[in-house]
Amino acid sequence: MSYLNPSEFVVKMIDAGESKVFMSTRDTVIRAYMAGAILSLSAAFAVTVAVQTGSALVGALLFPVGFCMLYLLGFDLLTGVFTLVPLAWIDKRPGVTLKGVLRNWGLVFAGNLAGALTVALMMAVILTFAFSVDPDQVGQRLGEIGASRTVGYADHGAAGMLTLFLRGVLCNWMVSTGVVAAMISTSVSGKVIGMWMPILVFFYMGFEHSVVNMFLFPSGLMLGGDFSILDYLVWNELPTVVGNLVGGLTFVGLTLYATHARPGTGRARPIRADVGVPAEVGAAR
Numbered sequence: 001m002s003y004l005n006p007s008e009f010v011v012k013m014i015d016a017g018e019s020k021v022f023m024s025t026r027d028t029v030i031r032a033y034m035a036g037a038i039l040s041l042s043a044a045f046a047v048t049v050a051v052q053t054g055s056a057l058v059g060a061l062l063f064p065v066g067f068c069m070l071y072l073l074g075f076d077l078l079t080g081v082f083t084l085v086p087l088a089w090i091d092k093r094p095g096v097t098l099k100g101v102l103r104n105w106g107l108v109f110a111g112n113l114a115g116a117l118t119v120a121l122m123m124a125v126i127l128t129f130a131f132s133v134d135p136d137q138v139g140q141r142l143g144e145i146g147a148s149r150t151v152g153y154a155d156h157g158a159a160g161m162l163t164l165f166l167r168g169v170l171c172n173w174m175v176s177t178g179v180v181a182a183m184i185s186t187s188v189s190g191k192v193i194g195m196w197m198p199i200l201v202f203f204y205m206g207f208e209h210s211v212v213n214m215f216l217f218p219s220g221l222m223l224g225g226d227f228s229i230l231d232y233l234v235w236n237e238l239p240t241v242v243g244n245l246v247g248g249l250t251f252v253g254l255t256l257y258a259t260h261a262r263p264g265t266g267r268a269r270p271i272r273a274d275v276g277v278p279a280e281v282g283a284a285r
Contacts, residue, residue, distance in 0.1 A: 002187040009183040010260040013253070016183075018088035020081055021100040025107060028076070032111025033118075035075035040119035040215035042066020046203065047145070048138050060204035064196045067175075071182055071195060077211050078108050078241070083176040083248035087257055109241075116214035124222035139223040146220025149208070150231040161239060164208060168243020169251075171207030174198040176248035180256065208240040 004012070020028070042063055050059030070077070085104050088096045125131070127139035135143065153160035181194030202209065217225075217232040 002185050002190050004184055004186070006256065006260040009180065010256050012183045013084055013180060013256065014087045014091050014093070014261065017081075017084035017086065018093045018096055020076065020085050020104050021088055021093075021096050023104075028104065028107045029111040029114075031075045032078075032108040033115040034073070035070045035077045036112035036115025036211055036214060037119050038070040038073075038075065038115075039066050039077065039112075039211055040116045040123075042069075043212050043215050044119065044123050044138075044219075047141055051138050051141050057204060060200055063203045064178075064199035067178065067199045068192050068195050071179070072188065072191065076108050076111075077175075078105065078112050079172045079175045079209065079211065079244050079248055080179045081105060081108050082172065082245045083179065083253040086249055087253055087261075090254075090257065091261070112211045113214050116211060117218055120215050120219035120222065124219055127223065135223045142216065143220045143223045143225035146217045146225035146232070147227045149213075150217065150227045150235040154231065154235045160235070164236065164239045165243045167206070167208040168210070168240040169247035170205070171202050171209045171240075172244040172246075172248035173251040174202035174207065175209065175244075176252035180252060208236065208243065210237060210241045210244050213237055213240055 023031075042065060045066070046059040046063035048059075049062055050056045053059070081104055085101050089098060089101050123142075124139070127135050127142075153164045156163065175198065177198040178195040181198065182191040184194055185191050213232075213236055217227075217236060221227070221229065221232070
């Protein structure tokens with residue numbers, strides 16, 4: 001069968017988290033760099049499609065191609081390791097420490113950021129002929145996204161910060177669901193279908209993904225967006241990272257772990273005195 005039941009794929013989740021803790025620094029950074037770069041290209045692709053077709057839905061429908069590619073190639077996003085790696089520590093796998101979890105998160109963050117910045121610079125050069133002309137429609141849209149999703153939140157103060165945080169939570173609820181959905185199947189087609197659905201939801205709904213934003217906002221700054229680096233960090237990236245951590249770990253990692261890896265004690269079934277079998281079985285007869 002190409003399908004794994006929950007008790008099986010949750011073990012895969014814990015095993016994956018454990019393997020990432022013990023991965024070498026070199027491999028962790030390389031895989032994170034490539035993940036950030038591929039996801040950034042996918043974001044640029046989706047924005048281009050949305051601008052040229054006038055349909056945000058079409059862009060969202062096509063965006064998951066990058067996520068599927070990087071996952072199948074074994075690369076790592078910060079959103080994914082937020083969910084998987086702590087499970088190995090919670091499960092008390094030998095040698096897995098909180099320090100090891102934080103080390104992985106730090107390396108993946110750095111690698112994702114480097115990959116995203118690389119693509120941001122490349123796209124800024126492409127869209128302006130090496131900064132010799134004004135940005136085209138796609139470049140202008142990238143600048144608008146950066147402004148609306150930084151100072152746009154800041155204009156609402158605390159309410160804006162709460163909205164930003166919750167969009168980060170909801171984002172990684174969906175993205176980490178995509179990561180887990182890929183583990184449910186052992187076939188490439190099954191993995192792709194499983195990943196595509198929740199990634200489509202997050203992107204079309206405008207939820208905040210820390211790694212996608214590592215591309216969108218730096219490229220927006222390069223293309224003349226009306227916001228600053230401080231705006232980006234305070235009013236997007238840092239709250240989004242926290243929201244992504246809470247969303248992925250709470251609504252995906254811990255919930256699946258609690259109910260499938262460490263399920264509670266089942267309630268005793270009532271026994272029918274007349275036939276000596278559980279009541280529901282007797283009723284079925």
